[in-house]
Amino acid sequence: MTTRIGETELAGPVLVAAGCGGSGPELAPFADLSTLGGFVTRSITLDPRPGGPTPRLVESPAGLIAATGLPNPGADQFLATELPWLLQRRVRVFASIAGTTFAEYAQLARRLTESPGLTGIEVNLSAPDAAALGLVDTQDPFQAAGLVAACRRELPRGLLLLVKLRPDPGHVVEAARTAADAGADAVVLGNAVPAAMPDGRPAGLGGPAIGPIALRCVADVHAALPDLPLIGCGGISTPDDARAFLAAGATAVQVGTALLHDPTTAARIAANLGGC
Amino acid sequence: MVTPVSETRGPVHITGEVLSARRVGGYRHLTLAAPGLPERFRPGNFVAVSVGETRLSRRAFWIHRARPTGGYGATVDLVVAETGFGGRWLATRTQGAPVELTGPLGRPFALPKEPVSCVLVGEGYAAATLFPLAERLRERGCVVTMLLAAPDESHLLSALDARRTARSVLVVTEDGSVGRSGAVRDVIGDVLTRAAAEVVYAAGPARTLHDVAAAAELHGAWSQTALERPLTCATGLCHGCPVPVLGEHGAARLARACYDGPVFRGDRVRWADLAAWDSGHSEAAG
Numbered sequence A: 001m002t003t004r005i006g007e008t009e010l011a012g013p014v015l016v017a018a019g020c021g022g023s024g025p026e027l028a029p030f031a032d033l034s035t036l037g038g039f040v041t042r043s044i045t046l047d048p049r050p051g052g053p054t055p056r057l058v059e060s061p062a063g064l065i066a067a068t069g070l071p072n073p074g075a076d077q078f079l080a081t082e083l084p085w086l087l088q089r090r091v092r093v094f095a096s097i098a099g100t101t102f103a104e105y106a107q108l109a110r111r112l113t114e115s116p117g118l119t120g121i122e123v124n125l126s127a128p129d130a131a132a133l134g135l136v137d138t139q140d141p142f143q144a145a146g147l148v149a150a151c152r153r154e155l156p157r158g159l160l161l162l163v164k165l166r167p168d169p170g171h172v173v174e175a176a177r178t179a180a181d182a183g184a185d186a187v188v189l190g191n192a193v194p195a196a197m198p199d200g201r202p203a204g205l206g207g208p209a210i211g212p213i214a215l216r217c218v219a220d221v222h223a224a225l226p227d228l229p230l231i232g233c234g235g236i237s238t239p240d241d242a243r244a245f246l247a248a249g250a251t252a253v254q255v256g257t258a259l260l261h262d263p264t265t266a267a268r269i270a271a272n273l274g275g276c
Numbered sequence B: 001m002v003t004p005v006s007e008t009r010g011p012v013h014i015t016g017e018v019l020s021a022r023r024v025g026g027y028r029h030l031t032l033a034a035p036g037l038p039e040r041f042r043p044g045n046f047v048a049v050s051v052g053e054t055r056l057s058r059r060a061f062w063i064h065r066a067r068p069t070g071g072y073g074a075t076v077d078l079v080v081a082e083t084g085f086g087g088r089w090l091a092t093r094t095q096g097a098p099v100e101l102t103g104p105l106g107r108p109f110a111l112p113k114e115p116v117s118c119v120l121v122g123e124g125y126a127a128a129t130l131f132p133l134a135e136r137l138r139e140r141g142c143v144v145t146m147l148l149a150a151p152d153e154s155h156l157l158s159a160l161d162a163r164r165t166a167r168s169v170l171v172v173t174e175d176g177s178v179g180r181s182g183a184v185r186d187v188i189g190d191v192l193t194r195a196a197a198e199v200v201y202a203a204g205p206a207r208t209l210h211d212v213a214a215a216a217e218l219h220g221a222w223s224q225t226a227l228e229r230p231l232t233c234a235t236g237l238c239h240g241c242p243v244p245v246l247g248e249h250g251a252a253r254l255a256r257a258c259y260d261g262p263v264f265r266g267d268r269v270r271w272a273d274l275a276a277w278d279s280g281h282s283e284a285a286g
């Protein structure tokens, strides 16, 4: 079963969600990454970030609350070490990007695609703790449109531009339309749900607890924009979860938190859907 | 020192089964059928256990013993303290219960190339990881001294078992219910000197590991500390278990306890920073 987004063919409809697959080698013992639809990296920033204070993840019923602080090696180190490892293994790689300014997003899109290798870029417009991380505030559609358009301009022809949105049913249709008009090939619905750590720090909630919210986003956006490719993300842990998202109009799905509980989840869902 | 590369292709994720569960003092000892794990095992490895459908964080347990073959096939033994939700969950599994586990995980203890004198220091249930290490070291001709510590006798792992592999075994308990009364820090310097230790291995609370690392440095020995941190994924994916360390060239950086550890060189961990985080005095982990 192959999956198509725009002109690009993927090995299947199951991708690894941003920040939940390590840098690749950690997940490799549990899944043949080249047989998945793709691997989305943790959000890469221009400069390295060490990550935030502990605790970074806390359990909540059927969920995990996370405030990791975007630990990542920065663009140059990612290009030098992490990307080649994935490419050598024929993995379809989408680099998630996050920045503190418009210019940083555009610069990241350019820098990461200067040399061939990536299948696409996933613009993270939806970090649940964006303000605490100092990221650009993209709640305002006008800002979001400018940012997506700026990234589109930097992308070589043929590379996919994914835009990851907040799983906010009240605003998600408008946000998806804005992203599509600004040049997104597909939107990812959605990120972790804005939440708080027990000590009050801003964080995001992922896992089965948020599945129905992400599903609602997919259903609403698909109803309003039936031609826009959608990638469901939020709470997907079983083949049946994935089927529900595909039935609601998603072209593909991403598996996040479930991998932290069982690292074979993405491979198992992919194998199961393969037989549809 | 050489870190053994796990030639048998990394960890596996399986549904194991409880073969036996018995109480030993203050802990539960579990034997689990675990196909595929023992042949990949190195001392210092651990397993991650799923403790129910709605609890998403994994719980880590040191592998106390791994048998590739035997009456029950491939098995691993774990020593379980009944603390926290995960400990209580696993401790209450009875014979025949399925248990989802991933392992063996983590960077194992590095072994000396030469047959040198080694001191192994274990406190509470964490000492479990040192028993298979003692066997490996003895196979290599090392002289093994074990120092077992616990708050009291019921939380002390078997000194009798330790004597099967170790040349000498010393015991300290905080309440003096068995062995010498006191803590690791009270005796470690003396133990290292008497054993003329060249390598020191330690497992237990961070405070004890820090004491052992400091004593090793003073004594001029290498130290390898098996660090226990709260884990989420336990497989290196989530970056939820940062440990402040010094990198190759002395630069401060963060390592992952589950994937870059749990075994770290004692002189590479920034123990004071770790203690400060745990007492809540940190603003940023950097």
Ligand SMILES: Cc1cc2nc3c(=O)[nH]c(=O)nc-3n(C[C@H](O)[C@H](O)[C@H](O)COP(=O)(O)O)c2cc1C
Binding pocket: A017, A018, A019, A020, A041, A042, A043, A064, A066, A068, A070, A096, A124, A164, A190, A191, A192, A193, A205, A206, A207, A208, A210, A233, A234, A235, A236, A254, A255, A256, A257, A258, B238, B239
């Ligand atoms: C530990 C962790 C790190 C994450 N890092 C990122 C990230 O860097 N960029 C991003 O866009 N989303 C990140 N996410 C969000 C996930 O990709 C996913 O969108 C979200 O958790 C909802 O899906 P899930 O319920 O399957 O986890 C992270 C989630 C977790 C749990």
